[in-house]
Amino acid sequence: MTGRRLTSLLAYVTTAATGASLLTGCGVLPGATGGSREPVTVMTWAPDQTRATNMPGMPAMAQTFARWVNSQGGIDGHELRVLTCNEQNSTAGAAACARRAVREKAVAVVGSYSQNGRAFMAPLEAAGIPYIGGYGIAEDEFTSPLSYPVNGGVASLVAGHGMQLADSCERVSLVRPDTASGDRLPELLDSGLRKASHQRAVDIPALEDSAEYTEQADRARTRAGGEKGCVTAVLGERTQTFFDSFRRLPEQEKKPGTVRISSVLGSVDQPVIDRTGGPHSPFEGAFVTGWYPAEGDKSWEPMRKVIQEFAFVDNRVDPADAGVQTTWIAYTVLKKVIESIDEDEITAWQISHALDRGERIDTGGLTPSLRWKYEDLLGAPGFTRIVNHEVTFQVVRQGRLVAQKPGFVDVGETVLSAP
Structure with missing residues (x-):
């Protein structure tokens, strides 16, 4: 040998x-x-x-x-x-x-x-x-x-995500776990959205271990509206399941992309994007807030x-x-x-x-x-x-998570301002 x-x-x-x-x-x-x-x-x-x-x-x-x-x-x-x-x-x-x-x-x-x-x-x-x-x-x-x-934990991610969405989304639906830790997420997202004088996000609690999320997906899309509306899901490993339900909504199949989707690192990352089709993934174009530089850095x-x-x-x-x-x-x-x-x-x-x-x-x-x-x-x-308390703003382009803007964004004051 x-x-x-x-x-x-x-x-x-x-x-x-x-x-x-x-x-x-x-x-x-x-x-x-x-x-x-x-x-x-x-x-x-x-x-x-x-x-x-x-x-x-x-x-x-x-x-x-x-x-x-x-x-x-x-x-x-x-x-x-x-x-x-x-x-x-x-x-x-x-x-x-x-x-x-x-x-x-x-x-x-x-x-x-x-x-x-x-x-x-x-x-x-x-x-x-x-x-x-x-x-x-x-x-x-x-x-x-x-x-x-x-x-900065999920607190910094979600507060920062509100800041990331503030410039692009007029209405935001948040789908998050119906748990004690999930109960803080709407306040944190709203603290970031307030940077652009936005209204509060629509809070949609969901079971963390559900096999499908059709009801929550339909409600999230309806409340986000059409153009300039955003649906964000922070469900950990079940985020992929949620967006699969979202993609299968009848009207969404006919007019894909009318509502922009988004999430945070850990709920959506490069392995998830790769598993769901890479450049053809339902996450193409999604906003994602991370703690660290993009994987290719x-x-x-x-x-x-x-x-x-x-x-x-x-x-x-x-x-x-x-x-x-x-x-x-x-x-x-x-x-x-x-x-x-x-x-x-x-x-x-x-x-x-x-x-x-x-x-x-x-x-x-x-x-x-x-x-x-x-x-x-x-x-x-x-x-x-x-x-x-610094995060990075990323976006999915051609199946890869890349920096939406260079460097880190300090979200310390945003976290402090959350109720």
């Missing part, structure tokens, strides 16, 4: 073995020895194989990151060990993952997704474990003193290189996926904080203390520089821990 074929076979076997344990419960990624310093154990969780939003790429990206840094001797000589857990989109699942992190002596939870903030933050806070770079979907991520968000090149070399055949690790991108940024924060501590043993307290004292993190242009000192916090009610 040639060396090339043997290497490929070993890569495949390694990936299959680690993948088998990834989100079926909780797994751990062993890595190369990082030297004489003590290993560092962290956890990344996300829901998988549920009826609502799934984010399997986040734990998969965490494992890819660990393989990369361990191949270079670890982080400042520390082997990085990654625990993974299926959060199951449930309070019980989130609490179980958090308790597992405590039992396994994780020093941080990094780059994870959960809507069940109250369920997971209480165990972490009791053990003093910091939560770095969660996806930004749970309000507790922006209120807990042990949470260090890398983006050169600032993502270091992440793409790591994925290419260390994700092997794991197709969950898509560089265009918002969860994968957030996990990369979160682990970048972890790496730089551990390097700044420069100790033989790393504890949860050392990590949170380094972040609290003002360690400034450069993410290579993917976000503004991040720092979590008191004066850096936005302080918006319900979102006090936001330090990155």
